[in-house]
Amino acid sequence: REWHAIGSLDDATLTELARGSAIDILIDLGGCEDLGRMSACARRLAPVQVKWVGMQNHSTGLPEMDWFITDRWESPQELACLYSERLLHLPDGYVCYSPPADAPDFAPLPVLLSGNVTFGCFTNLAKVTSGVLDAWASILAGLPRARLVVKSHALSDPHTESRLRAELAARGIMAERVELRGPSPHRGFLREYGDVDIALDPFPHSGGLTTCEALWMGVPTVTLPGETFASRHSLSHLSNVGLGDWVAQDEGDYVTRAIAKASDLGDLASLRAGLRAKVKASPLCDAPRFGAGLGAALRRAWRSWCAGC
Structure with a gap:
């Protein structure tokens, strides 16, 4: 077992190090972030190279990236043509969620x-597109007494907050129906889900960790998946905890489904009371099961290379 700090290494040095370490399977977690090493992966660091989570909206597009770890909801076979990599499907979800030990009780x-x-939508504000705002406006128009809470680190900036308020007002969402919140420490962030009945997932870039956290805090999420990997995270998480009926088929259905779910308070209260236990018992939080599935998938990839496939 070896650990190497590679942040300061150029691609040539990293390539020499990786090849000298005789790695069989290299798994990239950096993706296309500023410090990612896609250019090094393009040099072929290992006989089998695999992309898994981490700053990746969709396929890498690299011929040298052999496999893409995913699941049947994230990347169904009919969308395989949109990936340059072969799809390495895990049996359940593409990730496993480990809830924080200090998470507050759900309210x-x-x-x-x-x-x-x-x-509520607790998210990176860059994910909130004009189409998302239009959908939210339609939901609030259909429920005249409903409120909206948007929480994002970007809302600590007064100009950004004013801009979002103006965008909402232009769509008929008055200020008294909206609460905009900036960042907070993680435990406090989770506690604020106690103010939310239903989470609204942004699209086309879905929530990932935020959806898991919302579910853990008893808050179900309405989502609208698209074709890209980044648009289907919540679909995967919701499907793995048995909440496929919270997945919309199009923008109109996103609005209709949110209104319908908000109109059945008995069902919503029952779901909230049992959601944490439901999530805990699901494949989403079953680390041993996930580990076994991941190990088997990587073994398939290695055997494929050994067979020259």
Whole structure:
């Protein structure tokens, strides 16, 4: 077992190090971030190169990247043509979620106390497109007493907050129906899900970890998957915990589904009360099961290379 700090290494030095280490399977987690090493992977660092999570909206496009770790919801076979890599499907989800040990208890359904349904989106504001804002406006128009909470690190900037308020107001969402929140420490961030009845997933870039955290805090998520890997994270997570009925088929269905879910408070309260236990018992949080599936998938990739396939 070896650990190497490679941040300061140029591609040639990293290539020499990787090949000298006789790696059989290299798994890239850096993707296309600023410090990612896609250019080094293009030099062929190992006989089998695999992309798995980490700053990757979709396929790498690299001929030298052999496999893409995914699952049947993230990358169904009919979308395989959109990837340059071969798809290495895991049996359940493409990741496993480990809830934080210090996560606060989930709160009761807030609408039962306030009388008003509260939708929420805790996200990177870059994911909130004009289409997302249009959909949110339609949802709030269909539920005149509903509220919206948007939480993002970017909202600590007054100009950004003012810009978002203006965009919402232009769509008929008045200021008194919207609460914009900036960043907070992680435990406090999780606790704020106690103010939300239903989460609204952005599209076409879906939530990943934020969807897992919302589910852990008892908050189901309405999502609209597209064709790209980044658009289907919530689809995978919701499917793995048995909440496929929260997945919309198109933008109109996203609006209709959100309104319908918010209108059945009995079902919503029952779901919230049992959601953490449901998530905990699901494949999403089953680390031994996930590890076995990942190990078997990597073994398939290695055997394929050994067979010259």
